[in-house]
Amino acid sequence: MPSAQTLLQVDDISLSFGGVKALQGVSFDVKAGELFSIIGPNGAGKTSMLNCVSGRYHPQVGSIRFREKEITRLKPNQRCNLGIGRTFQNLALFNHMSVLDNIMVGRHHLLKNNFLTGGLYWLTGARKEELEHRRQVEEIIDFLEIAHIRKAQAGTLSYGLRKRVELARAVALKPDLILLDEPMAGMNHEEKEDMARYIIDLNEEWGMTVVMIEHDMGVVMDLSHRVMVLDFGKKIAAGLPDEIMANATVKKAYLGEEDDDLVDSEGEVA
Amino acid sequence: MSLGSSMRPCGDYRTTYASDMTIFATPVTRYITLAFIALLFLVPFVGSPYVLNLMIQIGYYGIAALGLNLVVGFTGQISLGHSAFFGFGAFASAWLSNSFGVPVFFAIPLAGVLTMLVGLLVGIPAGRIKGLYLAIATLASQFILEDFFARAGWFTGGSAGAMTEYLTIFGFSFDTDQSYYYVVLIYVVLIFTFTSNLIRSRDGRALVAVRDHYLSAEIMGINLTWYRVMSFGLSALYAGIGGALFGHYLGFVSAEGFTIILSIQFLAMIIIGGLGSIYGTILGTIFMVLLPELMEWSVNLFSGSYPDLVQSLAYIKEMAIGLAIILFLIFEPEGLAHRWQRIKAYWKLYPFSY
Ligand SMILES: Nc1ncnc2c1ncn2[C@@H]1O[C@H](COP(=O)(O)OP(=O)(O)O)[C@@H](O)[C@H]1O
Numbered sequence: 194m195p196s197a198q199t200l201l202q203v204d205d206i207s208l209s210f211g212g213v214k215a216l217q218g219v220s221f222d223v224k225a226g227e228l229f230s231i232i233g234p235n236g237a238g239k240t241s242m243l244n245c246v247s248g249r250y251h252p253q254v255g256s257i258r259f260r261e262k263e264i265t266r267l268k269p270n271q272r273c274n275l276g277i278g279r280t281f282q283n284l285a286l287f288n289h290m291s292v293l294d295n296i297m298v299g300r301h302h303l304l305k306n307n308f309l310t311g312g313l314y315w316l317t318g319a320r321k322e323e324l325e326h327r328r329q330v331e332e333i334i335d336f337l338e339i340a341h342i343r344k345a346q347a348g349t350l351s352y353g354l355r356k357r358v359e360l361a362r363a364v365a366l367k368p369d370l371i372l373l374d375e376p377m378a379g380m381n382h383e384e385k386e387d388m389a390r391y392i393i394d395l396n397e398e399w400g401m402t403v404v405m406i407e408h409d410m411g412v413v414m415d416l417s418h419r420v421m422v423l424d425f426g427k428k429i430a431a432g433l434p435d436e437i438m439a440n441a442t443v444k445k446a447y448l449g450e451e452d453d454d455l456v457d458s459e460g461e462v463a
Numbered sequence: 464m465s466l467g468s469s470m471r472p473c474g475d476y477r478t479t480y481a482s483d484m485t486i487f488a489t490p491v492t493r494y495i496t497l498a499f500i501a502l503l504f505l506v507p508f509v510g511s512p513y514v515l516n517l518m519i520q521i522g523y524y525g526i527a528a529l530g531l532n533l534v535v536g537f538t539g540q541i542s543l544g545h546s547a548f549f550g551f552g553a554f555a556s557a558w559l560s561n562s563f564g565v566p567v568f569f570a571i572p573l574a575g576v577l578t579m580l581v582g583l584l585v586g587i588p589a590g591r592i593k594g595l596y597l598a599i600a601t602l603a604s605q606f607i608l609e610d611f612f613a614r615a616g617w618f619t620g621g622s623a624g625a626m627t628e629y630l631t632i633f634g635f636s637f638d639t640d641q642s643y644y645y646v647v648l649i650y651v652v653l654i655f656t657f658t659s660n661l662i663r664s665r666d667g668r669a670l671v672a673v674r675d676h677y678l679s680a681e682i683m684g685i686n687l688t689w690y691r692v693m694s695f696g697l698s699a700l701y702a703g704i705g706g707a708l709f710g711h712y713l714g715f716v717s718a719e720g721f722t723i724i725l726s727i728q729f730l731a732m733i734i735i736g737g738l739g740s741i742y743g744t745i746l747g748t749i750f751m752v753l754l755p756e757l758m759e760w761s762v763n764l765f766s767g768s769y770p771d772l773v774q775s776l777a778y779i780k781e782m783a784i785g786l787a788i789i790l791f792l793i794f795e796p797e798g799l800a801h802r803w804q805r806i807k808a809y810w811k812l813y814p815f816s817y
């Protein structure tokens with residue numbers, strides 16, 4: 194598991210929206226090949242942290258480096274070339290496109306055809322190129338078991354399936370680092386088990402480094418190599434899953450909170 | 464977007480990805496479409512001059528409307544200045560051939576390119592602003608260009624307008640409706656095929672992605688500014704070519720025709736036809752070209768009993784356009800393309816309605 198090489202290095206990130214301090218001096222690193230989880234109560238700043246890594250937010254203070262390269266100021270669309278992909282907490286599919294087209298959009302930065310060559314399709318090799326990528330996309334479709342809905346319009350699918358299509362789209366980016374924002378939220382037990390299996394496979398078979406935000410503590414403890422806990426924008430703990438479970442601060446700040454949605458219906462909080 | 468699966472007969476499984484990626488949903492659709500295009504080539508032999516004239520109008524308006532659909536229907540932006548691009552293309556082609564002796568054959572596509580440059584310029588704010596602000600910006604571009612048409616006598620001939628030459632290839636002059644019809648038809652076939660290909664390849668998908676969810680489009684590596692500006696450039700390219708075809712058909716171009724009213728008519732074509740639908744664009748254009756004809760026809764029918772009607776014809780035509788837009792927005796917001804899908808589905812399943 195943790196090979197020594199650092200893939201993502203986050204140093205002293207602070208982010209505020211007007212008066213709201215979403216993140217305050219957060220530092221952590223993720224090693225290549227790791228499955229790293231971020232947990233914490235609602236509003237703790239977990240999504241904001243992912244947004245800083247994926248480029249949607251630019252922190253006022255601190256630096257983010259990916260494979261030693263400074264990316265803090267890079268635009269979001271310049272980050273997939275480097276190998277960063279993500280899914281969203283609230284579904285963010287292209288609702289009027291087919292599932293297949295949604296996933297093909299993930300290949301955007303890998304495809305070369307453009308307005309002109311795409312329009313001339315047969316004459317410019319665009320057809321051949323699209324076909325090659327279609328083949329690779331079909332592998333992702335098979336892996337995530339969504340072959341039966343590939344022609345369906347994304348916006349018409351059930352919540353669980355849409356989450357899966359979003360994952361497929363992120364995988365199509367061919368990322369080295371994949372950021373998953375609550376990939377199992379709102380899923381039933383069976384769907385969660387499937388999703389957990391996909392995430393493990395992506396990490397182990399496909400060799401992707403995973404940073405995941407998840408509320409289901411059972412899943413987090415089973416899957417993660419390391420866990421970081423955020424509370425009110427601050428990092429309050431980080432370590433191996435067992436250490437986190439035993440940490441008194443974490444228990445107080447987070448695990449003890451009965452009304453939080455992390456103590457979900459199935460009572461999976463150990 | 465066409466989602467083929469629901470329209471495919473059951474049991475029709477694709478065995479290769481290539482056969483799944485053809486431009487037509489089924490071989491039958493392909494043959495029907497190709498046969499239809501072949502039939503279109505026969506129209507000059509049987510159609511009356513009246514019919515030919517209408518079809519030529521549908522051709523050049525349809526090309527321009529398709530451009531507008533790219534920016535509005537596919538990319539999800541708003542453009543209220545499309546007729547100014549159409550006009551610019553008409554003047555540009557006349558200017559190129561009159562002032563520089565550029566053969567009309569080349570002047571038409573070149574006019575498209577010049578108009579595209581103007582469109583890119585107008586599109587620059589689109590990279591930054593959306594919604595109502597963009598609507599106002601494009602409206603402003605409409606008025607600025609109209610003003611330009613009136614003042615730039617060197618380009619447009621000023622208030623007198625510009626004469627245009629007929630298209631001539633190897634000494635053959637396309638100066639009749641019969642011959643010019645083929646010019647327009649070939650442009651229509653090429654541009655609609657090009658656009659169908661574009662929409663199913665990388666950059667076409669990117670446009671739709673920008674429309675559907677621009678934040679996640681950006682995460683997918685799509686440069687929002689580039690695609691928002693380019694969609695304006697493309698829409699102007701199409702409008703410019705449509706306008707140039709219009710100019711060399713009429714033999715004369717004057718600025719009065721390219722007002723906000725025509726821009727709204729272009730919007731009506733794509734709303735009625737179906738936003739984000741390529742063949743819907745043609746359906747909508749047919750509707751909008753035939754609607755005034757229908758009005759005129761009905762007015763003449765009743766003019767015996769209500770002679771005043773004839774004087775009000777111009778108003779009746781405009782009101783009919785407005786009414787059509789409103790009725791479609793209320794009852795068929797997805798346009799004729801959607802209605803057509805439903806009719807096809809109905810007959811496919813007949814007599815079982817589900
Ligand atoms: N775009 C934004 N504008 C203003 N406040 C924001 C924005 N994004 C996040 N916040 C605030 O930052 C804090 C952290 O939010 P978030 O990162 O979404 O938390 P989490 O994902 O841990 O539930 C919250 O107080 C939230 O209201």
Ligand SMILES: [Mg+2]
Nearest residue numbers: 239240241282
């Ligand atoms: Mg969140």
